[in-house]
Amino acid sequence: MDLRIFCVAFRMLTVTYGEAYKAIRNEKNSQAAVGKRWEGLLNHNIPPDLWRDVAVACFRLATGHDYLPKHLHRIGVFDTPICPLCRQDEMDAEHLEECSALADARESAKDLNQYSRAAMLYWVARGLVAAKLETGVG
Numbered sequence: 001m002d003l004r005i006f007c008v009a010f011r012m013l014t015v016t017y018g019e020a021y022k023a024i025r026n027e028k029n030s031q032a033a034v035g036k037r038w039e040g041l042l043n044h045n046i047p048p049d050l051w052r053d054v055a056v057a058c059f060r061l062a063t064g065h066d067y068l069p070k071h072l073h074r075i076g077v078f079d080t081p082i083c084p085l086c087r088q089d090e091m092d093a094e095h096l097e098e099c100s101a102l103a104d105a106r107e108s109a110k111d112l113n114q115y116s117r118a119a120m121l122y123w124v125a126r127g128l129v130a131a132k133l134e135t136g137v138g
Contacts, residue, residue: 046058046062050115056119057119057123058119060122064093066122067126068091068092068095068122068126069082069084069090069129070092070095083095084129084132084133085099085102085129088100093118096122099125102121102124102125102128105121105124106121108120
């Protein structure tokens with residue numbers, strides 16, 4: 001009987017300690033993330049059961065470490081962050097929902113869930129930008 005009481009008490013302590021540790025860790029992560037590109041990941045709940053291509057696109061878009069001109073300009077690969085497809089705004093995750101060159105892709109993706117839609121727009125945009133660079137058109 002004494003062993004059972006000890007086991008229950010030990011389990012209660014480990015659960016309580018575990019919850020306190022998680023709270024402290026989450027607070028430290030939140031403080032460390034302030035102002036960083038990955039700050040949005042703390043509150044961004046990308047489901048773990050997505051197809052790999054969808055999960056990769058969502059992670060890239062959430063962190064801003066994608067293959068779109070705004071990021072590529074920031075790291076010195078592109079000369080300008082302006083969208084090479086419509087030449088209207090900086091091309092980042094938000095621009096994918098507004099870019100006139102992606103109107104057909106947005107129409108095709110209208111019935112998809114938010115993650116699949118974002119991924120589809122990302123991969124289409126990335127392909128169009130790459131094709132434009134290869135052909136030198138534009």
